[in-house]
Amino acid sequence: MTESAQEPQSRRVDARGAVDLSGLASQGAPAAPTPAAPAGQGPTAQAQATAGPSAAPNSWAIQVQPQQLQQVVELSGQAPVIVLIHGADAASATMKTTLEDLVDAQQGRLLLAEIDSAAHPELAQSADQVPVATAFIGGRPVGEFDASVPADQLAQLVTQMVQMATQNGMTQKLPAQSTRVVEGQEPPAEPELPPLHQAALDALENSDYAAAATAYQQAIKEKPDDEDAKIGLAQVKLLQRTTGADLAAARQAAAENPDDIDAQIAVADLDVLGGHVEDGFSRLVRFIQTHFGDDRETARAHLVELYSITGDTDPRVSASRKQLARALF
Numbered sequence: 001m002t003e004s005a006q007e008p009q010s011r012r013v014d015a016r017g018a019v020d021l022s023g024l025a026s027q028g029a030p031a032a033p034t035p036a037a038p039a040g041q042g043p044t045a046q047a048q049a050t051a052g053p054s055a056a057p058n059s060w061a062i063q064v065q066p067q068q069l070q071q072v073v074e075l076s077g078q079a080p081v082i083v084l085i086h087g088a089d090a091a092s093a094t095m096k097t098t099l100e101d102l103v104d105a106q107q108g109r110l111l112l113a114e115i116d117s118a119a120h121p122e123l124a125q126s127a128d129q130v131p132v133a134t135a136f137i138g139g140r141p142v143g144e145f146d147a148s149v150p151a152d153q154l155a156q157l158v159t160q161m162v163q164m165a166t167q168n169g170m171t172q173k174l175p176a177q178s179t180r181v182v183e184g185q186e187p188p189a190e191p192e193l194p195p196l197h198q199a200a201l202d203a204l205e206n207s208d209y210a211a212a213a214t215a216y217q218q219a220i221k222e223k224p225d226d227e228d229a230k231i232g233l234a235q236v237k238l239l240q241r242t243t244g245a246d247l248a249a250a251r252q253a254a255a256e257n258p259d260d261i262d263a264q265i266a267v268a269d270l271d272v273l274g275g276h277v278e279d280g281f282s283r284l285v286r287f288i289q290t291h292f293g294d295d296r297e298t299a300r301a302h303l304v305e306l307y308s309i310t311g312d313t314d315p316r317v318s319a320s321r322k323q324l325a326r327a328l329f
Contacts, residue, residue, distance in 0.1 A: 058104065058107075058176030059100065059104050059176060059177060060103050060104055060106070060107075060108055060110065060111050060112060060174060060176060060177050061099075061100045061103060061104070061111075061112040061113075061114060061177065062111070062112070062113055062114070062177050063113075063114050063115075063116070064113050064114070064115055065115070065120075066115055066120055069083065069113075069115070072113045073136050073139055074139060075111060075113075076136035076137050076138060076139055076140075077138055077139050078170070078172070078174070079108075079109065079110055079111055079165065079170055079172070079174050080109070080110035080111070080135065080136065080137045080161045080162065080164070080165045080170070081110065081111045081112075081113055081135075081136045081137075082099060082103065082110065082111070082112050082113070082133050082134070082135050082136075082158075082161075083113045083115065083133065083134050083136065084096060084099055084112060084113070084114050084115065084131060084132075084133045085115045085117050085130055085131060085132050085133070086114060086115070086116060086117065086130060086131040087116075087117050087118050087130045087131060088116075088118040089130075089131075091131060091147040092130060092131040092147070094147070095131045095133070095146075095147050095154075096114065096131065098151050098154055099112055099133065099154065099158075100112060102154060102155055102158045103158065106158065106162055107173065108173035108174040108175065108176065109162045109165070109166075109173060109174075110158070110161055110162060110165070110174075111174060111177065117130050129146055131146060131147050132144065132145075132146045133145055133146070135157070135161055137161065137164060137165055137168070137170075138168070138275045139275065140275055140277070141314070141315065142161070142164070142310070142311055142313070142314050143157065143161075143311060143313035143314060144313070144315075145157065145313075157313075159193070159228075160228070160231075160311070163197075163201065163228070163231075163232060163235075164235070164311070166201050166204050166205065167204055167232065167235040167236065167239065168235075168239075168273065171204070171205045194219065196215045196216070196218055196219040196222070196229070197215070197216075197219060197228065197229065197232070199211075199212075199215040200212040200213075200215035200216050200219075200229075200232055200236070203215060204236070204239075209236050209239050209240045209243070210240075212232075212236045213233060213236045213237065213240070216229045216230075216232045216233035216236060217233060220233065230308070231308050231309065234305050234308055234309050235309050238269055238272070238273060238306075238309055239273070241266075241269050242269050242270055242273050245266065245269075245270055247267075247270050247274070250263070250266045250267050250270055251267055253266070254266065254267045254283075259291070259295075261287065261291075261295040261298050261299055264283055264284065264287050264299065265284070265298075265299070265302050267280070267283060268280035268281070268283045268284050268302070268303075268306065269306075271283070272306050272309065272310065277310055277314075277316050278316055278319075278320070280306060281303065281306065281316065281317075281320035281323075282320070282323070284299045284300075284302065284303040284306075285303070285320065285323045285324055285327050287299045288300055288303070288324065288327045288328065289327040300324070300328070303320070303324060307320070307321070
């Protein structure tokens with residue numbers, strides 16, 4: 001999966017149809033490396049790149065400057081983004097190449113933004129460790145990982161990000177942002193999902209939640225310990241519960257009926273789906289603090305399900321679990 005740090009490799013920006021990062025260039029970043037130019041501007045770099053020693057596979061990795069980070073994170077509202085802060089060491093080279101391979105294999109379903117800490121000593125000093133990567137979806141961090149994570153787990157994390165994004169309505173594929181030229185290396189093959197998982201994602205892309213749920217349920221029936229299918233099913237059910245819901249009406253109903261667990265769950269669901277994860281978690285924790293009996297258990301079980309949807313590596317889940325423990329005990 002990884003390539004040697006000594007292998008010759010270059011990266012050229014593809015100016016055709018790239019994500020519009022033109023605003024990044026106006027913030028004082030050096031001319032090279034530059035982010036991808038907006039569509040229709042400048043020469044077609046891909047045509048130049050393909051004239052190299054071997055066919056240049058498309059890439060969805062870009063190099064950015066620290067001051068551009070906020071705008072890069074905002075792009076995660078369009079597609080998932082992994083921000084990698086790397087150095088010049090061997091661990092950084094390995095992690096960088098592994099993530100590039102994994103992201104490129106997804107063919108536009110997510111973006112990798114790379115920041116070179118070796119060129120920015122102040123960044124290396126502020127980071128706890130380098131290399132480190134943070135995953136963003138909808139402008140919010142959903143996980144952080146470093147070089148201690150093995151390649152197979154990185155592959156799982158990337159797949160989970162794509163699944164999470166698809167299940168939250170992010171189904172558009174980004175155009176290639178650059179091209180990679182590596183002597184003697186074939187383009188990485190896109191990892192294959194289990195057939196039922198792929199069927200569920202295909203259904204989600206068509207907003208067919210019932211078919212997606214059926215596919216995940218069948219996957220669980222065939223393999224009861226399929227945690228990815230269980231999480232996928234929980235996410236599909238969330239989409240089913242919130243489809244067509246009126247947030248303002250739901251909030252009003254919850255405010256007027258503070259003891260109605262169904263009303264509180266309805267708002268918590270909409271908050272999590274809309275990216276206000278802490279608000280959704282806090283609402284149910286507060287209910288658990290002040291209620292007992294069956295309704296309390298219903299709120300607890302639903303909150304745990306929302307944790308699984310958000311992801312155990314999300315720092316908001318860790319914080320809420322501590323609050324839940326205090327509320328229960």
